Amino acid sequence: MPDWISTPLGPELVRGTVELERTPYGLLPHRLAASGRRQNTDGQLAMAEAQPSGVRLAFRTTATAIELDVLPTKMAYVGAPPRPDGVYDLLVDGELTAQTVATGGNLLTIDFTAGTRETTPGPAATIEFCGLRPGDKDVEIWLPHNEITQLVALRTDAPVQPAPDGGRRTWLHHGSSISHGSNADSPTRTWPAVAARLAGVELVNLGYGGSAVLDPFTARTIRDLPADLISVKLGINIVNTDLMRLRALGPAGHNFLDLIRDGHPATPLLVISSIYCPIHEHTPGPGAPDFADGQVRFRATGDPAEVPAGRLTLTVIREELARITTARAADDPNLHHLDGLALYGEADHAELPLPDRLHPDTATHQRIAERFVHHAFGDGPFGVRR
Incomplete structure (x- = not known):
């Protein structure tokens, strides 16, 4: 068992988001400003903007093991086949290195015919990436683009610091x-x-x-x-x-x-x-x-x-x-x-x-x-x- 180091999650480690909302469970990435969310009355947009397409954790570390606690909200459509779990992509120095999914979480059931949406609460989950190469590296964890994801906790077996942006546009x-x-x-x-x-x-x-x-x-x-x-x-x-x-x-x-x-x-x-x-x-x-x-x-x-x-x-x-x-x-x-x-x-x-x-x-x-x-x-x- 590694000697885990817990690192607080905040905007310095999260890229591709407009705002981070603090919830009772952790941080919820949003891709629409709070002023827009207050004016919006459409359930589809409320769901879509909270699905973190393009949102990723980005940090530099020597860690070889990473754990991320998340609370996903998965979707089900009445009358449709089950949807696959959202995928987490791990990139090391820009290369796709591993993928995983989070089980559990909330379930949002949508009935197009009745025009209803119902959320059933569920537990948080832990995703793991182990066996990373030793030494300094830039790590990105891309969150599922099609699954609302609250970020709960980040643990690694070595310290992390925000990844440099490299001066990119x-x-x-x-x-x-x-x-x-x-x-x-x-x-x-x-x-x-x-x-x-x-x-x-x-x-x-x-x-x-x-x-x-x-x-x-x-x-x-x-x-x-x-x-x-x-x-x-x-x-x-x-x-x-x-x-x-x-x-x-x-x-x-x-x-x-x-x-x-x-x-x-x-x-x-x-x-x-x-x-x-x-x-x-x-x-x-x-x-x-x-x-x-x-x-x-x-x-x-x-x-x-x-x-x-x-x-x-x-x-x-x-x-x-x-x-x-x-x-x-x-x-x-x-x-x-x-x-x-x-x-x-x-x-x-x-x-x-x-x-x-x-x-x-x-x-x-x-x-x-x-x-x-x-x-x-x-x-x-x-x-x-x-």
Whole structure:
């Protein structure tokens, strides 16, 4: 049994979060500012922003054994097959070295038909990483991107100190469940995490499953955070929530960008439209889950005949986002646009179809990340200007 050293958990050891809330159990990472959480009334966003996509512990140590006590909140959907446990990724000097899961914890049961959510309390768990190589090393523990996780205690067999940031630029990204990481196998294999690693930047991921809908409080959260690079990926949630019509989309988009620019007037800002998604390319929302044959899939329920009257599809929104960014470009040379079809288009879907008709698998996350780095970095808007 190692001689354990307990290290208090705090913001100096936790990266990729907006705020840390102290709870009766420990620290709960949030990816939406407290002011936004107070204004929000949507249970889906409340759940998504508390799932720590992109959040990781980062420290330097000679330890060969690590224990982390956590209180997870796992999800179950009535009528759907059980969800796998969230994965913790251990990186040593930037290399994925080990993975584990936490058992137990709370259980959040969601019934789409009844519109209810019920939480059953459960016990905290301990995850372990042992047999690490001796000597100084930079350690990162990436928390599950799809499982609310309260941080309770950290123990190691040698002292830890905050890891140096290496002077890397901070990339702040906002998007939908695809940016959040849906259907990726683990937190370091979501496309924003892969892209950040390939580009050598520090990630702050504000991808919210089901909730990239131009909320002003989300834009204010982006406004108030430090960032060297900002991207916003918009479209799919506006369609599959059937949230607005074309008349409202333009002003809402402009307002969202105006709020970001209040805090980042000259920061490179990239507006990205949705990747290819056949169910919503020409069919409006709302989207709906389909649990047929024991599989989770999604379908569009709107009527394409209503598009001329202002109902939104991905095709319509891509055109509108391009129009908005073009209209602003003369006064905002650091604002850029990227068509999401350049990241994943119809030909990609033929090769790597979306397993549930909405979200990419891990291989597709990798492809999207590589394409994004190609278009955004290097000679793109996020490239280093000399």
